[in-house]
Amino acid sequence: MEITLNKKNNTEGVIKIKLTEGDYQPHVEEKVKDYSRKANIKGFRQGKVPSGVIKKMFGKSILVDEINHLLSHKLSDYIKDNQIKILGDPLPNQEKAKQIDWDTQKDFEFEYQIGMVDEFTYEVSSKVKVKSYPIDVDQNTIDETLTDLKKRFGKVSEPETSEADDNLFGELRAKEGDFKKEHAFIAIEKVEKKEQKKFIGLKKDEEVEFEVSKIFSEDAQVAQLLGLSEEEAKAAKGKYIFKLTNISRVEPAAVNTELFDRVFGKDVVKTEEEFITKVKETISENYKRESEHFLDHNIEDYFISNTSINLPDDFLKSWLLSSSNGEVTEEVLNREFEHYKRGLKWDLVKNRIADDNKITVEAEEVRNKAKELIAAQFGGSAFVEQLGDRLDGIADNYLQNENGQNFMRLYNQLRGDKILKFIKDNITVQEKKVTVEEFKKIVAEHKH
Template sequence: MEITLNKKKGTEGSINIKLGEADYQMQVEKKLGDYAKKASIKGFRPGKVPAGVVKKMFGKSILVEEINHILSHKLNDYIKEQNLKILGEPLPNLEKSRLIDWDNQKDFEFEYEIGIVEDFKYELSDKVKVKSYPIELDKKIVDDTLEDLRKRFGKVEYPETSAIGDNVYGDLREKDGEFKREYGFIATDKVVKKEQKTFVGLKKEDEVEFDITKIFDDLSLTANLLGVSEDEAKKMKGTFVLKINTISRTEPAEVNQELFDRVFGKDTVKDEEEFINKIKETVGENYKRETQHFLEHHIEDYYIKNTSINLPEAFLKKWLQATSEGKVTEEMIEKEFDQYKRSIVWDLVRNKIAEDHKIVVDGNEVKGRAKEMIISQFGGPAIAEQLGDRLDAIADNYLQNENGKNFMNLYSQLRNDKIMKLIRETIKVDEKKVSVDEFKKVVEEHTH
């Protein structure tokens, strides 16, 4: 056997593998023997099929199978031994493979195209400067959160006639267009003040007309009503009609121990002052996550723009099309390739940082993250108390589902968190405190 690397240029090349009869013959003969023992062929007793018959019937397929097995292992071993950093997977030269005469050849030669990543350097020090926008927590945010919690845990009634503060549900349609949606929902207290009277005094089966561009100040509310993205919601104009089928009204919950326990778990807080402080802490953590997520975008931008990495672009385009099973065209690849390159560069930088700084994640950390996620999704601290020891079993079951994909997803999240923590603690982060509205504006203006 002979394996050679041929570099066409810095980032692209090929691996050639030559096989002689001695490299595969023993394994092929063994497989033929195994087939002879197990084969059930008409005219022969089980286990008594002559070797020549087995070879004639199965010889070629066994030869192809065994050579592919050898190639797969030797190719991977060679890449590891030579410490080749490749992107994608090696692509076999199909033109050469088609010329093989499996019936008569004894010696074989195979070629695999590869895309190589050359070594690169990145900057990880206080010379790197990025901006962060921490959100300041004001009284209005806390008050609004308290009111939302009171409504969420309040008593729901279904009045015959709507008033401000009620939620109205129904079939939504465009008056002079084709848009229809079976389920539409409007929280009347979210409607702009001068338009709220439109939604007062409505009864079941009533139809109410409104200008879709005028009822909300927040585009996300328009998008939710229509069931479309915010970009699509921007394009919607004209009069819409909602035919009412349900009206709901929530009597806000009393601010007492029952509410404290339902929100944060039994006896976690014991009076209104502790409750408000816990709300501040929780909302503050939520805003901190938003700030941190946006900071990570700035960090990603910095490293993509300031890290020089030569990519095997021609190979990657070919590999993307070859592995798409006909679903991706050259035109599609050209259109999306810049975004794809961005993703590759960022992955390469993160992986190198993790490798250089020996960042690892163990199984206990993954299970801990799974438990945190389950608690968050099913009601917060209160659910943890109810589940007790069963939480461990639920977490184990979750991690084993989807053939281990859930485990790998959380593993990747934890690994990324550790990498980003190292970066944040090493570089210089310039902070500018902003309000919620200012933060939304900065995010909206930010582009990759």
């Protein structure tokens, strides 16, 4: 057997494997004997089928199977033993494989195209500066949240005539064209102020005509109304007619014990002051997560932009097309390839950082994370106490489900968290406190 690697460049190469009869024939003969012992063929006693009969009936398929099995192991061993850092999987030369004559050939040559990771350098030090935007929860945000909670848990009624804070349900159709939507929804408070009067004072079965590009300031509202994507909603124009079928009005809930219990659970807070404090804590925690998530995104952006990694684009495209079972088409590939490359680059940087700094995750850490998730899902510490030692078994079952995918998902999550923590601990994070509105604007303006 002869295995060689011919490098086209630093990221592409071809592995050639040459087999002689002595490399595969012993395996083929052993498999023929195994078939002879197990085959159940009419006219022969089981276990007494002559090898010649087996070869005539199954010889070619046995030969192909054994050579493929041998190739798979030898290729994998060669890549591992020579520490070749490949991307994706080796791609067999299908044209060359089609030319094989399995009936007469004794010696074979196979080729595999491979993509490789080129050497690259990265920097994790105090010289690396990434911006973070901690959110300062102001009184306006607290007031808006309280108003929203009172509405969410308020009393719903269905009045005869619409007012400024009502939600309208009805049928929508384009004045010109075939567009129709049986179940449309308009929140009057979301409508532009100068357009709101059209929707106030309406009764059931009455109609109102409007220019769709004028009634909302946000594309998301147009998208919701017409059932479009936000990108499509930006270009939406024309006049539409809304026929009212129902009015929904919410009387805000009173700030009392009933509201406290419905929002946070029974007896968690008991006074209005405690309620407002708890609301602020919850908002702060939620926005802290958003701010941390955006910092993580900015870190990813920094390393992708400032780490030069040469990738074998042609190989990666071929591999994605061949390994997707038809799910990735040329159209999908053209649309998504740059996004895929971005994710691949970030994975390569993270893996190198983890390897260089011995960042690892132990199985027990994964198990503990699974126990945390299970406990949180079913009631926290009270659930843990009730289950006792049985929680270990539940966690183990969870991690083994889906062929171990749950284990790998949590493993990768913990590993990613550790890598990001290492980066944050060793770079300069420049913090700038912002309001909620400022944060939303920064996120909206952040585009690749």
